[in-house]
Amino acid sequence: MKKGKGMKFVGDSRIVDRPKNTVPKDYSEYPGRTEAFWPNFLLKEWLAGSVFLVGFMILTLAHPSPLEGMADPTTPGYIPLPDWYFLFLYELLKYEFASGPYVILGIIVIPGLAFGSLLLAPFLDKGPGRRPHQRPIAVTMMILSLAAVCWLTYESASHVDWKARAEANKPIPKQDVEIDTSDPGYAVFKDNCMSCHGEDLSGGAAAPSLIGIDKTADEIADIAKNGTGSMPPGVFKGSDKELDQLTKFIVSVNKEAKK
Template identity: 55%
Template sequence: MQRGKGMKFVEDSRIPAERKPNIPKDYSEYPGKTEAFWPNFLLREWMIGAVFLVGYLCLTVAHPSPLERVADPTDSGYIPLPDWYFLFLYQLLKYEFAAGPYTVIGAVVMPGIAFGALLLAPWLDRGVERRPFKRPIASGLMMLGVISVIFLTWESVDEHDWEAAAQQGEIVDDIEVDEESEAFEIYLNQQSCIGCHGGDMLGGAAGPSVFASEYTAEEVKDIIENGLGDMPPGQFDGTDEELETLAEFIANDGQDPNGDGGDDE
């Protein structure tokens, strides 16, 4: 017999020369360790998803989203507040280096770099190590990002004027002001009042509606004379009789207390 005839030489005699296709074994050969995708696995995932969906729907019914008054695009004094997951970006835009002429940096450049780096992380860091202390750069940047988001969110919540926000967003009943009354004419002659509370007395850029609180006529008169909060005193330019008439008008929610439209004669 010729030498080598009928023999096959390989580098390792334990490896067969014939290559078999890389086909995984059937799941039936691993009882208890795997299962069919359809219907076993998929049906189980659907059941779990349905439980979470029903729970979420129950939560939305029990705690509906809070609603505010109808948006007024002319109200420049409104203090906006985004949803909680955007609070860190909202706070970032308050800083000098990310606001004013640098708004593009705070609104586009910085978030773009952060989210772009997160998107490209699998290509930028191709290390095989999975332990955080073995990848100090990636772990450090991730911790820096998490700490920054938490800090900015906390700062936004802490600095926000929640009391003012609740008042400005409070839903109030529509008030029909009697514009034919004598008191309304008195109000229109007070330019300092109109500048804050608007020409219809329902609020403007710097002040709320004069009917927003349940004050008595005497309390309204005292506020007009002595001021309250950001409202300075001594802004009324009229007689004592006119002040009394205006105070009663405001306390009566924009209606002439005499019901005669101001025609007393």
């Protein structure tokens, strides 16, 4: 038998002849058209998301949203407002074509068409380019949507006195404070303020609590004469001496509450 005669070689396609290449394909021949998903594209997305998240957290810490008190169904004058990211829908319902008998258009049809169009934008505009002028349909729809949301949000927010609203509705913990009814300021309070703020200064359906407020005597006197928020000016009808007694009484009650 000659050397090699009668020998057979069996190959197995499951065995690779060299290790699998883990380096992403070089897309330098197609600049700006495509790139490897991992790690190139995903890393860019992570970086962009991290910058947005950090910026949003800084903005939240610098300008915290005002907290309001617990909802009180017995308060007829309370006007509920949605959170800021829904104010544009709140403003939309003020227009005649989206309210009253046409409210279904405002709450379902118009928002449904708007958000549905944004979902369909990638399917309506299938151009391979990434530049804005190469994606006219998608870019136009996004600009119109962004402009509408920004304008409606601005219109809704510009008509609300947010500081006065936060002050009137901020949560104030219940305080067990003993009221000195022999104080001359209490008699003034009883004649001018008790009907709205309650006999124990804890507030009611028409006015907030006067316990736990952080205001000076001058600030309280200014509010008593000129009003604030839903409180109109001219509620206090007493003299300057009675106003001084009232402010000192309210300040003393709040000092007692802090003990």
